[in-house]
Amino acid sequence: MVRLAAGLVAARAVGGLARATGRGGGTSLPGKVLTRVEPHAIERLAGRLARGSVVISATNGKTTTAAMVSTVLERAGTRLVHNRAGANMVGGVASALAAAARRGGRVLDGDLGLFEVDEFWLGPVVEELEPRAILLSNLFRDQLDRYGELDIIADRWAELVAKRGSRSELVLNADDPLVADLGRQAGGLYFGVEDDALALPELQHASDSKHCRRCGHAYAYETVYLAHLGRYHCPNCGQKRPEPAVVARDVELRGIRSAAFTLSHEGEAHRVELPLPGLYNVYNALGAAALCRALGIPLADVAAGLGAVAPAFGRAETIELGGRPTSILLVKNPAGANEVLRTLTLEGRELDVFGVLNDRIADGRDVSWVWDADWEVLAPHVRRMTCSGTRAAELALRMKYAGVDPGRLRVVEGLEAGLDAALADVPQQAAPLYALPTYTALIELRELLARRGQAKEYWR
Numbered sequence: 001m002v003r004l005a006a007g008l009v010a011a012r013a014v015g016g017l018a019r020a021t022g023r024g025g026g027t028s029l030p031g032k033v034l035t036r037v038e039p040h041a042i043e044r045l046a047g048r049l050a051r052g053s054v055v056i057s058a059t060n061g062k063t064t065t066a067a068m069v070s071t072v073l074e075r076a077g078t079r080l081v082h083n084r085a086g087a088n089m090v091g092g093v094a095s096a097l098a099a100a101a102r103r104g105g106r107v108l109d110g111d112l113g114l115f116e117v118d119e120f121w122l123g124p125v126v127e128e129l130e131p132r133a134i135l136l137s138n139l140f141r142d143q144l145d146r147y148g149e150l151d152i153i154a155d156r157w158a159e160l161v162a163k164r165g166s167r168s169e170l171v172l173n174a175d176d177p178l179v180a181d182l183g184r185q186a187g188g189l190y191f192g193v194e195d196d197a198l199a200l201p202e203l204q205h206a207s208d209s210k211h212c213r214r215c216g217h218a219y220a221y222e223t224v225y226l227a228h229l230g231r232y233h234c235p236n237c238g239q240k241r242p243e244p245a246v247v248a249r250d251v252e253l254r255g256i257r258s259a260a261f262t263l264s265h266e267g268e269a270h271r272v273e274l275p276l277p278g279l280y281n282v283y284n285a286l287g288a289a290a291l292c293r294a295l296g297i298p299l300a301d302v303a304a305g306l307g308a309v310a311p312a313f314g315r316a317e318t319i320e321l322g323g324r325p326t327s328i329l330l331v332k333n334p335a336g337a338n339e340v341l342r343t344l345t346l347e348g349r350e351l352d353v354f355g356v357l358n359d360r361i362a363d364g365r366d367v368s369w370v371w372d373a374d375w376e377v378l379a380p381h382v383r384r385m386t387c388s389g390t391r392a393a394e395l396a397l398r399m400k401y402a403g404v405d406p407g408r409l410r411v412v413e414g415l416e417a418g419l420d421a422a423l424a425d426v427p428q429q430a431a432p433l434y435a436l437p438t439y440t441a442l443i444e445l446r447e448l449l450a451r452r453g454q455a456k457e458y459w460r
C-alpha cells in the first residue's frame with residue numbers, strides 16, 4: 001500500500017512537471033514512473049473499480065471504437081476511467097488509473113475502466129487488469145518493421161485467450177477470420193456485417209490470404225466487405241465464419257460525413273445514424289455496440305449513443321481552415337488507407353487532397369506500404385494533390401503510378417508550407433480540402449493548428 005501511495009505521488013509530480021513544461025509526453029510518463037515504483041500498480045488500482053474493466057484492441061480503429069463506447073456508457077451514467085489520450089501501452093493505462101486514484105490509491109474516481117490497448121501489449125496489460133470483457137476487432141498488416149508479421153500477434157492473442165479461459169468475455173469480429181478463430185473454443189459474442197450490396201469484387205491489394213487456424217488451409221471468400229473482412233469458409237475442413245449475434249444490415253455510406261445502418265441483436269433492431277463516414281466506422285460502431293451489449297446496455301440506448309459520437313482529431317473530423325472545410329483523415333497502413341480512399345470516392349466531386357507522408361519512427365521507417373494501398377481508386381477523382389512530409393516525393397511518385405496526371409501533382413516538403421499551398425489553391429469559394437496525414441504528420445498538424453489557434457484542445 002505504501003509503495004502504491006509513494007508511486008502515485010511520484011507519478012503526480014512528473015505529470016505536473018510534464019504539463020508545466022508543456023511537453024505532450026505527459027500522458028504515459030506518470031504511469032511509467034508509477035509502475036517503476038509499484039510494478040503491480042495497474043492490478044492494484046484496477047481492482048478498486050466497482051464494475052471492473054473492459055479492453056479494446058485492434059490494428060485499426062481502437063481510439064474511435066473506445067470513444068464510441070465511452071459516449072454510450074457515459075450517457076448511461078457510467079463514470080469511466082479511460083485512457084482517452086490514446087496512450088495505449090502499459091504506461092498509458094497506468095497513467096489513466098493514476099489520474100483517477102484518490103487517497104493514496106485506496107479509492108478510485110470511476111466505476112468502470114475502459115482501455116484501448118496496443119495489439120502488441122495486450123498480454124501484459126490484460127494480465128494486470130483482469131478485464132471482464134475484451135473486444136478484439138481486427139488484425140491488419142501494420143508498419144512491418146515495428147512488430148513483424150501479424151500472424152505473430154494473432155498467435156499471441158490466441159495464447160492470451162486460452163489463458164483467460166472464461167474470466168473475460170470475448171467480443172469478436174466474425175468477419176475477420178484471424179479474430180473470429182480466437183473464439184472457436186472459448187466462445188464469444190460475435191459481431192458482423194450482413195449486406196451483400198457492399199460486397200467488393202475481390203480481395204483488395206492490401207489483404208494477404210488468411211489461413212484457417214484449425215487446418216492451415218487458405219480461407220475462401222463468398223463475400224469481401226473490406227480488406228480480408230467478409231464471409232468465408234475453409235474448403236479443406238469446412239470451418240465457417242461464425243454466425244454473428246450483433247449485426248449491421250442495410251448499410252448506407254454517405255461520403256465523408258456519415259453512415260447509417262440497422263443494428264440488430266436478439267430479435268431487436270434500431271437504425272443507427274452514425275456521424276462518422278465509411279464502412280470501417282460501421283465496423284468500429286458494431287464492435288462498440290457488441291461490447292456495450294456485453295455490459296448490459298439496452299440496444300436502443302446503444303443506437304442512440306452511437307448517433308451522438310463526435311469524431312476524434314484526425315479521424316474524419318472536419319475543421320474550417322482559411323475559409324475551407326478541411327477534413328483530416330489519418331492514413332497509416334494499407335487497409336486503413338484503402339477505406340479512407342474508398343470513402344473519399346463517395347464524395348461525388350473532384351477532390352483537392354493534401355497528402356503528408358512521413359517516415360519518422362512512430363510511422364514505421366519503412367514507407368513501402370504506400371505502394372500496397374489502392375491509390376488507384378482515388379486517382380480519377382483528384383483535381384489537385386499537394387504532397388508533403390519527409391517522403392513527399394515518394395508519395396507523389398506513388399500517385400503518378402496510380403494514374404494521377406503529373407500536372408495535378410505538386411511536392412511541397414515542409415508541412416506548414418504544404419498546408420498553406422494546398423489551402424491557397426482554391427478551385428471555387430469554400431471548396432473542401434481533404435488532408436491525409438500519416439501518424440506523426442497528424443501530430444505535427446495538430447501542433448501546427450494549435451499554434452495558430454485553429455485546433456480545439458483534444459488532448460491534455
Ligand SMILES: [Zn+2]
Binds near residue numbers: 235
Ligand atoms: Zn480448415
